[in-house]
Amino acid sequence: MGVRKLCVIILLFFLNTCTPFPASRLHRGARSINDWMGKDSTTTGSSTVAMNSREETFEANEDDRLQVQEYLERNGYLPIAQVFGTRYRISDDNFRNALQSFQRFVHLPDTGVLDEETFRLTVSKRCGVPDLVGPAQPSGLYTSWAQWHKLDLTYRIVSHLETIAEGALRATVRSAMEIWMEVTPLSLCEELDPEADVDIIIRHERGEHGDGVAFDGLDGALGHAFLPATGEIHLDLDEQWTVGRVPENNGTDYMSVVSHQIGHALGLLHSGVEGSIMFPIYTDKENINLSYQDVLSIQSLYGNADDSADVQHRCRDRTTTSKTLTSASVS
Ligand SMILES: [Zn+2]
Ligand SMILES: [Zn+2]
Missing domain, CATH: 1.10.101 (Muramoyl-pentapeptide Carboxypeptidase; domain 1)
Structure with a gap:
């Protein structure tokens, strides 16, 4: 059994989802x-x-x-x-x-x-990751038990969408990664070498797709992601994905959902505050921004940004040698 498959199984155990979720009746006869x-x-x-x-x-x-x-x-x-x-x-x-x-x-x-x-x-569209996972955090932060122990991370989009051009999709994912980079010293860079290993994989999947957590067609669960160091983000291929703001009930904004799922892939759980990017229920937002608590939560895992102005250059300048977290920056 591969390490990735083992990690998925362990995570599903903690999420109390060893049994696949029952077929959703939401958004069908409701x-x-x-x-x-x-x-x-x-x-x-x-x-x-x-x-x-x-x-x-x-x-x-x-x-x-x-x-x-x-x-x-x-x-x-x-x-x-x-x-x-x-x-x-x-x-x-x-x-x-x-x-x-x-x-x-x-x-x-x-x-x-x-x-x-x-x-x-x-009956609203939402994230497929359960809300109540692990012990409550008295600090009000919504960090999980998992985080990456390096700051230079790479990702790859392994499947694309018919409804969004590849270039627009890649630019949207890059913008979503930069939201998290701006407040941390993380580098979240697309790996263009198809032979290279990557930390985070983004897939677009439909129905049962091999991890025991089936997607449910249009609406309902929009996507889910696995905590570090599994590094998988899955988005439901059956959604009407759009790039750019659209009115509620007329498609689902890809940027909004992938930004949220990146938060999971970096080690965050759900926030119950609607203004948080980690709020599990989909809402139509004009702008995708981190809330104050989002920033505190991600910084408690990875530290503050050394220089938020250099976000555009981090991926361009990255080396093959990963920076290692200093003990001072680990909560
Ligand atoms: Zn979520
Ligand atoms: Zn999945």
């Missing part, structure tokens, strides 16, 4: 939140499990409750409820507790009630 807004509450299914104060516009029925249970399982809030391959409905207490954890993570009121705003977030 009614949109706009459907809910116009719905007559008297036509709701018979098994209503919760409602909020705006009951004239939203009620969650049993199908929604099971759909959200699956969401909570996939994203680290619940173990997968399954016996001999058969899924089962968890108790209302367990569901409420897990929903409260999710609401606290995304900074919603932790009512434990499947209200309209909570439901809307669970």
